[in-house]
Amino acid sequence: MGTTMTRWQADERLRSLLADYDPERPLSRAWTLPKEWYLDPAVAELEREVIFARTWQAVGRRELVQDTGQYLTFDVAGEPVVVVRGEDGQLRAFINVCRHKAARVCTAEHGQSSKLRCHYHGWTYDLQGRLRGLPEFAGVEDFDRETQGLPPVAVAEWGPYVWVHLEPPRQSLEEFLTPLPQWVQQRGDPFRQQVWHERRSYDVACNWKVYVDNYLDGGYHVNTVHPDLAGVLDYKDYTTTCAGNTVLQSSPLKAGEGAAGRTRVGDLAAYWWVYPNVMFNLYPGVMDCNIVVPLEVDRCRVIFDLYFAPGTPADFIRESLAVTEQVQREDMAVCEEVQRNLRSRSYRAGRFSVQRENGNYYFHQLTARALQGALGVTPHPAVPARGTQP
Numbered sequence: 001m002g003t004t005m006t007r008w009q010a011d012e013r014l015r016s017l018l019a020d021y022d023p024e025r026p027l028s029r030a031w032t033l034p035k036e037w038y039l040d041p042a043v044a045e046l047e048r049e050v051i052f053a054r055t056w057q058a059v060g061r062r063e064l065v066q067d068t069g070q071y072l073t074f075d076v077a078g079e080p081v082v083v084v085r086g087e088d089g090q091l092r093a094f095i096n097v098c099r100h101k102a103a104r105v106c107t108a109e110h111g112q113s114s115k116l117r118c119h120y121h122g123w124t125y126d127l128q129g130r131l132r133g134l135p136e137f138a139g140v141e142d143f144d145r146e147t148q149g150l151p152p153v154a155v156a157e158w159g160p161y162v163w164v165h166l167e168p169p170r171q172s173l174e175e176f177l178t179p180l181p182q183w184v185q186q187r188g189d190p191f192r193q194q195v196w197h198e199r200r201s202y203d204v205a206c207n208w209k210v211y212v213d214n215y216l217d218g219g220y221h222v223n224t225v226h227p228d229l230a231g232v233l234d235y236k237d238y239t240t241t242c243a244g245n246t247v248l249q250s251s252p253l254k255a256g257e258g259a260a261g262r263t264r265v266g267d268l269a270a271y272w273w274v275y276p277n278v279m280f281n282l283y284p285g286v287m288d289c290n291i292v293v294p295l296e297v298d299r300c301r302v303i304f305d306l307y308f309a310p311g312t313p314a315d316f317i318r319e320s321l322a323v324t325e326q327v328q329r330e331d332m333a334v335c336e337e338v339q340r341n342l343r344s345r346s347y348r349a350g351r352f353s354v355q356r357e358n359g360n361y362y363f364h365q366l367t368a369r370a371l372q373g374a375l376g377v378t379p380h381p382a383v384p385a386r387g388t389q390p
């Protein structure tokens with residue numbers, strides 16, 4: 001990690017790319033991130049290390065790790081992680097890489113076991129990550145099993161998810177999520193009022209930031225891209241509030257037609273985004289939580305966990321899932337098109353609607369400050385010929 005940072009720090013091409021963006025402009029004069037930030041593998045690699053390894057990352061549903069020995073696995077910043085509930089009731093997370101030959105210790109997405117047994121040669125670790133069983137290893141010298149446990153990683157629980165933080169966290173999860181926990185409390189904890197129904201996973205041919213940009217445009221694309229959904233959102237009262245590591249977009253609901261009208265009812269739609277890659281979409285009695293996982297510079301996976309109020313009729317669920325699926329298809333199509341066209345010779349960066357896109361700019365500011373700060377780059381965007389910023 002240290003040597004990797006040094007290599008990046010010495011990378012002049014990457015440094016000048018990062019310098020070519022000013023995150024301190026007022027919104028009315030701000031630009032979107034330059035297209036290279038969505039296309040260059042070096043930027044994606046840097047993001048892994050300084051954004052995804054240095055933020056709280058949602059890795060799976062809490063209810064999967066309630067009982068002793070229950071575990072779940074997930075990749076964070078390209079690093080396999082396992083979260084497991086110990087005999088003492090404590091939740092722990094470890095790097096899920098065997099000390100022997102670096103196979104994954106646990107391979108299932110989730111399960112339950114009295115010990116963690118590597119699937120390759122069968123080394124076993126206890127639920128606290130200590131190396132316990134080494135088949136046919138007698139006679140090996142200079143081997144200190146005490147130091148050969150699975151490396152621990154910070155873990156915490158909040159809302160529907162378990163979260164981990166690869167690098168030592170500077171903030172507790174609650175602090176990191178502020179003001180979301182306070183809002184949830186005021187609303188009587190909508191997360192506890194709903195039951196998980198299913199998970200859907202979508203591979204999208206775009207940079208993860210294109211997907212987040214689409215999410216954070218303050219409803220700007222709702223009328224054009226999602227005509228059915230547009231019918232239930234009171235668009236003129238759509239508000240976007242940026243605070244800490246979050247953006248809240250919310251809209252009063254109004255009576256609408258069709259499946260969207262029948263399944264999105266009540267007072268308020270609230271769309272919470274948590275930097276960098278988690279979204280909570282809350283309607284009365286209907287909720288979906290999304291995790292956006294970068295795969296390559298031009299590919300990401302979007303995971304949807306879908307929830308409903310207990311006792312919701314099957315017909316309602318079917319119709320509601322169809323609405324979510326359609327909205328997701330519409331978003332994916334436009335995101336993939338944007339990713340392709342970012343390569344156009346005509347385009348380098350864009351501007352923001354002051355009325356709508358403050359949340360999107362906030363995301364670009366957080367991202368730019370993280371990347372520039374990590375490499376000690378001072379912004380000096382002054383390459384008018386390339387068309388970013390005047």
Ligand code: FES
Pocket residue numbers: 098099100101102103118119120121122123
């Ligand atoms: S790699 Fe895990 S036991 Fe060999």
Ligand SMILES: [Fe+2]
Pocket residue numbers: 214215221225226327331
């Ligand atoms: Fe959308």
